[in-house]
Amino acid sequence: MVRTVSPQQLADLLAGWRDGDGAGYAVLAARIRLLAIDGRIPAGSRLPSERELADRLGVSRTTIGAALDELRASGYVETRRGSGSIIRIPGTHAHRHGSLGPLGPRLDFTTASAGATPGFQWAAERAVSALPSVLGGPGYELIGLPQLREALAERYTARGLPTRPTQIMVTSGAQAAITLAARVLLGRGDRAVVESPGYPHAYEALRLAGARLIPLAVDATHGWKADEAVELIRGVAPKVAYLMPDFHNPTARTMPETTRERIARAARESGSTLLIDETTGELDIDRGRRAPFAAVVPAGTSVVTIGSASKTMWGGLRVGWLRASEDVIAELAIARPHGDLGTAVLDQLIVTELLADLDAILEHRRAEHLIARDALAAALAERLPSWRMPRVDGGLAAWVHFDRPVSSQLAIGARDRGLRIPAGPWFGLDGAYERFIRIPFGPGPEAVRNAVDILAEVWADVADAPVSSETSSLSAVV
Numbered sequence: 001m002v003r004t005v006s007p008q009q010l011a012d013l014l015a016g017w018r019d020g021d022g023a024g025y026a027v028l029a030a031r032i033r034l035l036a037i038d039g040r041i042p043a044g045s046r047l048p049s050e051r052e053l054a055d056r057l058g059v060s061r062t063t064i065g066a067a068l069d070e071l072r073a074s075g076y077v078e079t080r081r082g083s084g085s086i087i088r089i090p091g092t093h094a095h096r097h098g099s100l101g102p103l104g105p106r107l108d109f110t111t112a113s114a115g116a117t118p119g120f121q122w123a124a125e126r127a128v129s130a131l132p133s134v135l136g137g138p139g140y141e142l143i144g145l146p147q148l149r150e151a152l153a154e155r156y157t158a159r160g161l162p163t164r165p166t167q168i169m170v171t172s173g174a175q176a177a178i179t180l181a182a183r184v185l186l187g188r189g190d191r192a193v194v195e196s197p198g199y200p201h202a203y204e205a206l207r208l209a210g211a212r213l214i215p216l217a218v219d220a221t222h223g224w225k226a227d228e229a230v231e232l233i234r235g236v237a238p239k240v241a242y243l244m245p246d247f248h249n250p251t252a253r254t255m256p257e258t259t260r261e262r263i264a265r266a267a268r269e270s271g272s273t274l275l276i277d278e279t280t281g282e283l284d285i286d287r288g289r290r291a292p293f294a295a296v297v298p299a300g301t302s303v304v305t306i307g308s309a310s311k312t313m314w315g316g317l318r319v320g321w322l323r324a325s326e327d328v329i330a331e332l333a334i335a336r337p338h339g340d341l342g343t344a345v346l347d348q349l350i351v352t353e354l355l356a357d358l359d360a361i362l363e364h365r366r367a368e369h370l371i372a373r374d375a376l377a378a379a380l381a382e383r384l385p386s387w388r389m390p391r392v393d394g395g396l397a398a399w400v401h402f403d404r405p406v407s408s409q410l411a412i413g414a415r416d417r418g419l420r421i422p423a424g425p426w427f428g429l430d431g432a433y434e435r436f437i438r439i440p441f442g443p444g445p446e447a448v449r450n451a452v453d454i455l456a457e458v459w460a461d462v463a464d465a466p467v468s469s470e471t472s473s474l475s476a477v478v
């Protein structure tokens with residue numbers, strides 16, 4: 001069955017497209033092409049009609065027509081009378097057959113996470129035993145189970161950030177925390193500074209809250225430039241700056257202590273709130289542990305911290321949290337019900353059980369990640385010696401660099417060979433990063449070696465073929 005992308009879905013996926021440089025139709029075509037390449041609009045999907053698109057995006061039908069002409073000319077759209085405009089990926093299996101088949105790709109590197117921590121099942125059984133203590137209540141825990149909030153507050157305090165349980169709200173994963181915080185902290189047209197490259201679902205959440213995103217560059221090797229960051233925050237005075245100072249996704253960089261302090265000072269002077277995502281912040285391999293960001297900032301800095309059980313315990317739990325001032329927690333609680341009415345209580349009980357063992361869990365993750373990271377470095381050195389993997393001392397992935405702008409071509413070729421991996425532009429605000437690809441090591445050493453084998457095969461193909469002007473213009477425009 002042909003899947004139809006609704007005008008609203010496409011408008012959401014295209015959020016911020018006008019920020020791109022160049023003629024409107026070309027920018028629009030480039031963004032749609034990228035959505036197709038990254039699989040965010042699956043091949044075989046039907047686009048809305050020209051009229052619907054023009055209405056929804058607020059542009060003329062001429063602009064839409066010209067964008068579709070360009071997509072047709074480059075093979076990304078096929079238009080048939082009576083069936084509308086269908087997304088295609090030129091020259092791929094998906095183009096010829098419409099889909100990758102019922103089993104999909106063998107290796108999914110779109111998420112960087114590993115499976116559940118050992119001992120998960122036992123913790124879940126203990127949580128089930130604890131259920132009678134909560135079954136008498138209604139089960140709607142808008143700000144979270146008191147015992148979990150207490151355990152999280154204790155952990156922050158033990159890590160050097162004194163915290164009261166009233167400063168914690170449990171959310172349904174870190175993603176829900178970002179979305180809720182964005183909704184509360186931002187209004188239409190407000191400016192939000194985000195790292196580029198960065199975590200794409202945060203871009204989406206901030207945009208949906210109405211923000212105009214302003215990029216702060218994070219270099220693959222050197223991370224943040226303190227002067228640039230301070231100047232940007234002072235110059236722009238954003239409502240929010242969303243940052244990942246510990247094992248930044250995708251570069252894995254750690255922000256130095258002095259940069260943290262300088263950014264915090266600039267944010268305080270500019271009246272900006274720092275939305276600090278520490279979802280992967282405790283996944284240290286050989287850097288050493290650090291206090292949470294909020295522990296090292298000058299008094300009076302407005303910081304909202306995001307945490308998650310997804311990467312340490314298991315993504316299937318869907319438990320995250322926000323740490324903020326009591327006033328901000330109260331605002332979040334008022335805004336939450338329209339999105340959700342609380343987080344599953346059994347999952348919260350499981351996290352409460354596992355938190356008691358978090359140090360042991362982190363030690364286990366460290367050992368696993370060390371082996372997998374070293375396997376990735378070794379496989380790249382052997383199979384793709386021209387690629388450069390910067391030093392990675394924590395997190396879940398490496399942001400690997402190569403000298404040709406072919407990341408999208410690599411992602412398409414890899415998908416045909418059973419590896420689903422997002423192209424570098426997925427992590428950019430406007431689709432740059434064609435010379436980068438994020439390779440997760442979370443899936444473990446064997447999966448990593450198989451993935452690198454596939455990437456090496458595809459690289460040989462794209463290295464033999466001249467880089468198409470198609471890809472070059474894509475990296476320049478989007």
Ligand SMILES: Cc1ncc(COP(=O)(O)O)c(C=O)c1O
Pocket residue numbers: 172173174175176199244249277279280307308309310315319320
């Ligand atoms: C930086 C970052 N923030 C948030 C999330 C979402 O986490 P959760 O699974 O807790 O919603 C992820 C997931 O990959 C992430 O990498």
